[in-house]
Amino acid sequence: MKSYDHKRIEKKWQSYWEKKKLNVAKVNSKKKKFYGLIEFPYPSGDGLHVGHIRSNTAMDIIARKRRAEGNEVLYPIGWDAFGLPTENYAIKTGIQPAIVTKKNTDTFRRQLKALGFSFDWSREINTTDPEYYKWTQWIFLKFLEKGLAYKKKMAINWCPKDKTGLANEEVVDGCCERCGTPVEKREKEQWMLAITKYADRLDRDLDPKRVLIGTRNSAKVKMIKACFAGVVGISLITFDDIPPVDDSKLVEGDDFLENAKKKSEFYFKATGIPTISTDHILWIDKWPENKGFMVHLRKHANPSSERATDEEVVVFLKNFLKGVGGESKANFHYGIAYTDENGTFVREEVPANYILQDKVQAKSYWPGYPTEALLKDSKTGVFKADQSDDVRYVRIAMMFKKHFVPRMLGDKTAIDYLEKIRIQQKNWIGKSHGINITYPIDGFKKTVTIFTTRPDTNFGATFIALAPDGAFVKENLEHFPNKKEVSVYIEQVNKRTDIERLAEGRKKTGVFTGLYAVNSLNNRKMPMYVADFVLGGVGTGALVGVPGHDMRDFEFAQEMKLEIVRVVVGPDGDVSPITKKEQVQEDTGTMINSEFLNGTDIHEATKKIMEYMEEKGYGKKITTFKLRDWIFSRQRYWGEPIPVIHCQKCGAVAVPEKDLPVKLPNVKNYLPTDTGESPLAVIENWVNVKCPKCKGPAKRETDTMPNWAGSSWYYLRYADSKNKREFASAKALKYWTPVDWYNGGMEHTTLHLLYSRFWHKFLFDLKLVPTSEPYLKRTSHGLILGEGGAKMSKSVGNVVNPDTLIEQFGADTLRLYEMFMGPFDQHIAWSTESMIGPRRFLEKVWRLFEKTQNVNSKSQKRKRSKITNSKLETLLHKTIKKVGDDIEATRFNTAVSSMMILANEMDKEEEVSIKNYEIFLRLLAPFTPHITDELWHMLSHKKSIHLESWPSFDLLIMTSAFENLIIQINGKVRGRLSVEADISEEEAKAKILMLPEITKWLDGKEIKKIIYVKGRIVNIVL
């Protein structure tokens, strides 16, 4: 046998798969679809980064597993090729960005193909291709048409180095996200996209639906939770998660279906949260006289007690079965009821979960195996409780998924984002509920409106603070009694940058306007200040100061020597005047000095006073967001031209659809200008056009779109990438979208991910896409850092080159190492040294082939006739389950390690059966596609291993006949004992108490109790 030589086999299989079109997604497939997506790379001049490989391999494994599971899989690839690095390179070298892009994509394509990713290359896209950006522009025109794209003169973030405006999302710590230069404010006309119109939906649709588990029985809670495993978009909560519920008045009857209904209705009424409840009953068929018979198991098993124990149930059933005859079937019937937010309930019965059968047909009882199942062993006649929840709940879980989950979700597209992604997006959108309060101003014709989330403390309000750039100041400055001082102050403020202000430690400054607002609650006159800690863009650009209960207001009050009133008393009981910042009671406590609010909790008081103020007409409840509209224009060359023509007569006119795409013209000089105009502005024969409306002289818009435009919808184009008439056909979109699983970087959570959700919802409203969310599941990978833990960069010199690694170790080893190196979602430092481990493993897998070749027919036969499963087979089936589960949970590192364990065990055997070896290869194939296909063909298969189905595990083989009991004395391990899996508790205890290593500890001591956990542990307490 030849030795493992990756160079000989990898190229060969890559071209074989390509020739056989193994990875091309079929157009009219009858199969269930799976759409796996990775963020399409920006083809930089540096070539492929090992970080790309981590993400791509992970999704490749998932895609290959899905194919093996019988899905039609779309795993596409393309290029997000507009952007600054290419443009800057063009400026330096004078080479056209289009040519640079072509060169870079060629390199990336070659590198990606060398790694054996199962991309469907036939759908490759490129955002800089006019055939592609035609549709980016087309979607922009839709925004324009619906009034969601608009032009506005405003102060924007300007990067003086890149010489372009930036979106809020692109400014990090006051600096340009891309180049780190401190950003400046510039007043400029900008194209904006009204993402704030979608803020509420972008926030709300991130939340799963909350459903209460309406039972206090921990076994049932556990069961329902287990049944909902893998269900997306529903968050199950228990009584622990909500304020106490009094259910002493809940009365249950004898009918299990009715009980389930009663419970769900009762708890819904008590909590207002949609509630699911279950009840069950034991049902004996064919007895007596072929009539059904219901048994309240817990009651019948021990009538004198409230709840019989499991053991009592077993004894009861054993006797019961004797009485009714061996052929009887007994099963649990489950009644499940769900009461939704409207108070209407639905209920279903889950029938026929066979739990007792005399003639045990191994395969037949598994699918419907219920909770609290009891199984009679055909040989010994011993009943035993089964432990495997996955199997026990299968049928009930199916019932939940089929009948209840759709009802719970309604028309909501349920999404499953990694929790930290969800939270980060919510933070960024920054939804908050509050109230706009309007105060009259003493001796002034106008009123002032402020926004607050804490109106409960309004009796303690002592001042008003206005933003220097806020609307109130702009409109009324002329009439301020102290307008001179205010103007000087505003001038000072405008001179300072954000960074300077941060450096000063946010010292509060301000100036009195000479005006007093009047608090309608208590007629207090509140001096009005202009202060730069108030931001023009937040709320109404004005706030009411409650220095006793807001740290920032307190600091300002101290600076300005303003009055401080206490209206909340905290848990410390301090009611003295507030003079120190330690006394500022912010988010807990009870109201005082607040008239009708006195004595109420602050949260209760907030609700109460909001109602009160609305009723009195002092204020109006409102929801605000931190999210700002998206600044959509860039003053650079290498982006999609914004398809608008400015006409002196008609104003901004959309380029007619038939004239799309507006192609980027070739220019000589890509250099951005200091005037804030795009380099396109100087190309006269491109800029000067006729107005599409009046045919008069007009000029093209010379700003281009940001990098995020093309990537906001690219996953839709993959569905139908060659379509010339539409961005994608409705039919293709209906089949392929939404994306089932999207993996990408954390850095895109508030940029790309938010933007594309926005575009998608917009297209959904136009009925151009079938769902309201683009991605069902979003995971993210951790960064790969350089050796030593610093970020990989050319300047540090710690960049690793995939080409070298593929040459030296092979693509399979590189893929496997990146999956094995550590937890997928965590950052990790590169270590070329550690690659040897995965390589040795593959060599071992290669050598194992020989152990399958000298198995003579006799021993193959002998193996098959064995009754008990060999240890290896048990391990094999456990590994099948583990690898599958781990892939789904993106625990690739432990998936690999479990396959290493299996290979080590196989290696210890004299010979390995072809059957087992083949299963092993099929498990490994998604990770290392080349070596496994080679070995597969060496085993005389004619077709590719990647056309094989995903191995299934057999629970009977997985469950070992023997279990290792750990024996503890007072919690310390003192021994272990291998016992038969179905040994009874008494037998096990008896055996253990005879072991010499145990008896020596018991000498002369009294055993207080013995804890017995089946199949796991025995703890003797002395």
Next chain:
RNA sequence: GCCGGAGUGGCGGAAUUGGUAUACGCACACGACUCAAAAUCGUGCGGGGAAACCCAUGAGAGUUCAAGUCUCUCCUCCGGCACCA
């Protein structure tokens, strides 16, 4: 400051969710094969101790028959937001 996440050998990291702490891999040491080396295989590898045993999961307390896992207090690191009213 607020919101997340994490802290386990020399290193990357496991631990069926409360049940054998340190799986798997790297590095290291010794042995076998070899003239030799590489590769491969085998053995060892948290600390203390001759051993029996004892002590160890950032620190300290608590709940429990049993805690890396749950609860509280604190420390450190990473990520996000940050004068958001």
